[in-house]
Amino acid sequence: MSFLEVKNLNISYPTRKETIVASKNVEFKLERGEILGIVGESGSGKSTIANAIIDLIDPPGQIIDGSIKIDNDELRDNNGIIQKFRGKKIGFVFQDPQTSLNPLFKIKDQLIETIQTHLSLTYKDALKKSIQLLKEVGIENAEKRIEDYPHQFSGGMRQRVVIALAISCEPDLIIADEPTTALDVSIQYQILELLKDLTKKRNLGVIIITHDMGVIAETTNKVIVMRHGLIVEQGDTKELLTNPKSNEAKSLVISVPPTNKKINRFKLISPEGKEITSDSKNLTKNIIKSWGIRENKNQKLLKVNNISKIFDDKSFGSKISFGLKNNETNKAVKAVDNVSFELLEGETLGLVGESGSGKSTIAKIITGLVKPNSGEIYYNDLSLYNSKKKYQIDKSRGQIQMIFQDPYSSLNPRFKVRDIISEPIKFFQKNISRGELIQNVYDLIDIVGMTRQSLDRYPHEFSGGQRQRISIARALATRPRLLICDEPTSALDVSIQAQILNLLKDIQDELHLTILFISHDLPVIRQMCNRIIVLKNGIMCETKDTEELFNNPEHHYTKELIRLMPKIESII
Amino acid sequence: MLLKTYNKIYDTDIGYSFFNSKIAVISSTIFFIILICSIFAGVVAPYNPFDPASVSLMDAFTPPVWSEGGNSSFILGTDQQGRDMFSTMIYGSRISLIVGFASIIFAMLLGVFLGITAGYIGGRYEIIIMRLTDVQLTIPSILMALLVDGIARAIISQSMHDEMAIYVLIFAIGISEWPQFARVSRASTLVEKNKEYVSASRIIGLSNVLIMFKHILPNILRPILVIATIGLALAIITESTLSFLGVGVPPTTPSLGTLIRFGNNFLFSGEWWITFFPAIFLIVLALSINLLGDWMRDALNPKLKKR
Numbered sequence: 001m002s003f004l005e006v007k008n009l010n011i012s013y014p015t016r017k018e019t020i021v022a023s024k025n026v027e028f029k030l031e032r033g034e035i036l037g038i039v040g041e042s043g044s045g046k047s048t049i050a051n052a053i054i055d056l057i058d059p060p061g062q063i064i065d066g067s068i069k070i071d072n073d074e075l076r077d078n079n080g081i082i083q084k085f086r087g088k089k090i091g092f093v094f095q096d097p098q099t100s101l102n103p104l105f106k107i108k109d110q111l112i113e114t115i116q117t118h119l120s121l122t123y124k125d126a127l128k129k130s131i132q133l134l135k136e137v138g139i140e141n142a143e144k145r146i147e148d149y150p151h152q153f154s155g156g157m158r159q160r161v162v163i164a165l166a167i168s169c170e171p172d173l174i175i176a177d178e179p180t181t182a183l184d185v186s187i188q189y190q191i192l193e194l195l196k197d198l199t200k201k202r203n204l205g206v207i208i209i210t211h212d213m214g215v216i217a218e219t220t221n222k223v224i225v226m227r228h229g230l231i232v233e234q235g236d237t238k239e240l241l242t243n244p245k246s247n248e249a250k251s252l253v254i255s256v257p258p259t260n261k262k263i264n265r266f267k268l269i270s271p272e273g274k275e276i277t278s279d280s281k282n283l284t285k286n287i288i289k290s291w292g293i294r295e296n297k298n299q300k301l302l303k304v305n306n307i308s309k310i311f312d313d314k315s316f317g318s319k320i321s322f323g324l325k326n327n328e329t330n331k332a333v334k335a336v337d338n339v340s341f342e343l344l345e346g347e348t349l350g351l352v353g354e355s356g357s358g359k360s361t362i363a364k365i366i367t368g369l370v371k372p373n374s375g376e377i378y379y380n381d382l383s384l385y386n387s388k389k390k391y392q393i394d395k396s397r398g399q400i401q402m403i404f405q406d407p408y409s410s411l412n413p414r415f416k417v418r419d420i421i422s423e424p425i426k427f428f429q430k431n432i433s434r435g436e437l438i439q440n441v442y443d444l445i446d447i448v449g450m451t452r453q454s455l456d457r458y459p460h461e462f463s464g465g466q467r468q469r470i471s472i473a474r475a476l477a478t479r480p481r482l483l484i485c486d487e488p489t490s491a492l493d494v495s496i497q498a499q500i501l502n503l504l505k506d507i508q509d510e511l512h513l514t515i516l517f518i519s520h521d522l523p524v525i526r527q528m529c530n531r532i533i534v535l536k537n538g539i540m541c542e543t544k545d546t547e548e549l550f551n552n553p554e555h556h557y558t559k560e561l562i563r564l565m566p567k568i569e570s571i572i
Numbered sequence: 573m574l575l576k577t578y579n580k581i582y583d584t585d586i587g588y589s590f591f592n593s594k595i596a597v598i599s600s601t602i603f604f605i606i607l608i609c610s611i612f613a614g615v616v617a618p619y620n621p622f623d624p625a626s627v628s629l630m631d632a633f634t635p636p637v638w639s640e641g642g643n644s645s646f647i648l649g650t651d652q653q654g655r656d657m658f659s660t661m662i663y664g665s666r667i668s669l670i671v672g673f674a675s676i677i678f679a680m681l682l683g684v685f686l687g688i689t690a691g692y693i694g695g696r697y698e699i700i701i702m703r704l705t706d707v708q709l710t711i712p713s714i715l716m717a718l719l720v721d722g723i724a725r726a727i728i729s730q731s732m733h734d735e736m737a738i739y740v741l742i743f744a745i746g747i748s749e750w751p752q753f754a755r756v757s758r759a760s761t762l763v764e765k766n767k768e769y770v771s772a773s774r775i776i777g778l779s780n781v782l783i784m785f786k787h788i789l790p791n792i793l794r795p796i797l798v799i800a801t802i803g804l805a806l807a808i809i810t811e812s813t814l815s816f817l818g819v820g821v822p823p824t825t826p827s828l829g830t831l832i833r834f835g836n837n838f839l840f841s842g843e844w845w846i847t848f849f850p851a852i853f854l855i856v857l858a859l860s861i862n863l864l865g866d867w868m869r870d871a872l873n874p875k876l877k878k879r
Binding site for chain 2: 016364367368369393394398400401402404405406409410411412413414415423424427471474475478
């Protein structure tokens with residue numbers, strides 16, 4: 001008899017038009033002391049299974065068939081037991097630590113409430129236990145911090161508090177749904193270490209749901225690969241990662257950017273097992289014809305000189321000081337601090353750093369979305385900001401374009417794809433003929449690998465990866481020389497990420513583009529960039545060629561980042 | 573053909589929600605019946621109350637057809653001048669609806685323009701506009717309309733009063749309603765302006781005017797549509813109130829409010845129908861629009877959507 005046994009689990013979401021099967025004949029077992037990873041692309045039903053175990057499926061979803069047993073107690077359709085088990089026997093760690101704690105209660109109250117619900121302890125004992133728990137999850141000065149409210153903790157600390165909550169009643173099973181997705185690499189490392197540690201010390205069963213193969217490789221013993229609600233493969237983590245049998249698992253493993261070497265292109269296989277090849281070379285012919293032949297002469301394209309940006313609260317209310325001189329309340333944040341770099345034609349420069357390192361702000365300054373407080377930017381030796389610090393967009397003539405992080409908000413939902421792509425073309429070529437315009441739009445939609453039929457549809461009809469392709473087509477419509485990619489793949493699944501990265505490399509080669517690639521993901525940066533700048537709190541730590549940086553990091557922060565990033569190779 | 577369109581509409585989320593809400597179907601039916609009657613008033617109404625030739629003082633104060641002394645040619649009775657109540661009400665609702673629609677469109681154009689520009693441009697301009705709405709929202713809209721109406725009457729010469737009355741009314745009600753539109757469109761603009769598609773448009777180099785009215789405007793139309801519907805009911809009621817107070821449309825072309833005011837004088841002398849029917853009519857009209865607006869607000873709000 002296993003500790004957790006899920007048998008023949010079928011869950012479906014009946015909607016008005018169709019019934020979506022979120023999980024089909026799912027079966028797995030989990031023993032104490034084991035960490036089970038569930039991976040799969042978005043929509044594959046991995047979170048549904050986790051929610052099913054603690055009976056938190058959103059209506060109208062329902063379990064149609066199957067059984068979930070913990071220590072031989074049937075959980076399904078058994079409200080009495082579920083209520084008793086939640087918190088007591090099963091702890092749950094949610095994805096977003098910003099919203100999973102109640103902001104109006106002190107940490108103390110939230111912990112004590114949970115403990116007293118399930119264990120018959122006096123207030124004093126519960127408090128003692130809470131402090132003990134906080135210490136266990138690595139919060140320093142726990143006696144004092146327990147009096148704080150959630151907003152007084154950082155994201156990583158909050159996730160620790162959530163874990164403390166999850167283990168507060170000594171559960172036997174912890175379910176963590178993307179527990180580190182919202183966190184930076186260094187904090188992710190600490191949280192994962194903590195989970196591993198607790199598993200061993202307390203002999204827990206742990207289920208980690210994630211889309212990050214690196215996390216799977218570093219933490220789990222067993223892994224389940226899901227697709228469309230089906231388990232396509234399960235087994236020992238090492239075995240599955242080194243020798244995947246199903247096409248889905250193969251496609252997942254092969255799409256993960258390796259951390260130890262640079263590869264030219266990702267080899268892609270479709271879920272059906274066929275190899276996906278790119279044929280963009282033929283498609284770019286038309287575009288090159290209309291753009292004119294370009295060459296990269298290894299010249300400076302962009303020069304950024306000592307730019308700084310300070311964000312301070314300049315709202316109307318803060319200006320009125322009510323007669324008080326409160327200099328301390330003036331919380332100015334230096335987002336970018338004296339950053340300078342040059343970008344040569346045809347290269348890919350990577351900006352890497354954790355959240356709040358100012359990498360996106362730099363992109364926004366270059367594109368004129370945010371004004372710098374000081375410093376100059378030259379594009380082809382023309383200053384992009386005039387003496388009054390006003391952005392001169394005509395100096396770059398649309399040759400600087402950007403691809404954004406969130407494919408769900410970067411396309412105007414009320415525009416058809418055709419209009420999204422043709423708008424910039426019409427803007428730069430005012431008297432273009434209709435036929436030429438249509439031809440241009442066709443060329444662009446072809447090169448990003450979408451069908452021409454998609455031109456007459458609206459953005460919401462497409463998946464994240466397809467939207468990102470449309471976004472690339474729009475950026476190419478102005479005939480850019482410099483493409484700024486701000487975390488272009490962080491919202492996408494790995495296999496889609498690999499496709500988009502391949503596409504970016506292809507169009508860069510064909511169209512001689514220069515790319516400024518911004519990411520927090522070191523393996524991705526390694527695959528894409530020639531040169532890398534490491535940023536921390538707005539300050540440049542290190543600038544080096546890619547291979548040099550990964551093999552010989554100098555700055556201690558760089559070393560730290562490289563050491564802590566989850567590596568899929570660690571297991572192989 | 574008709575069935576096909578019906579199926580197509582039913583297939584969309586909003587159409588499904590509409591046909592499954594009894595309140596929405598009933599209230600929109602009532603509203604459209606009233607709307608069509610008032611548009612084709614000349615055909616629907618048995619008499620033309622504005623035509624002196626068709627009115628006879630001899631018929632004055634005829635009670636409704638079912639009470640004693642009723643006349644089958646005047647279903648709902650007649651007023652003090654012998655005009656058929658049913659016809660005057662239909663013609664009256666025409667004026668009420670014209671004023672309502674025109675003033676709400678005026679308020680919408682003004683409010684949405686100021687709201688989008690305030691939200692998008694920001695800075696001192698935004699502060700001025702938004703404080704202006706705050707100040708105006710402290711004054712009840714009916715008072716605001718009265719104030720504007722009074723000032724306009726003082727400016728316009730006496731002889732022009734009756735001709736200009738309807739325009740003054742539209743202006744006065746429109747002015748009293750714009751802050752709602754400005755607030756909602758500013759708030760939605762603030763959300764939209766931080767989305768990446770707006771950034772993308774800025775990087776392409778599109779002008780601010782183009783970004784505001786071609787890109788942002790279509791994305792904030794939903795909440796505006798909702799307050800426009802609810803505002804329409806409010807505008808009709810405001811018009812009736814003003815007319816009831818005697819500062820609205822002239823008595824020669826009576827609106828629902830004017831009819832209620834006339835009838836009010838005779839309420840205690842027993843001729844209740846002159847004020848009762850227009851009042852009921854006004855309530856039904858305003859209620860149906862309001863319920864429609866309520867349904868629309870819920871249906872267009874993704875947070876309240878039933879899964």
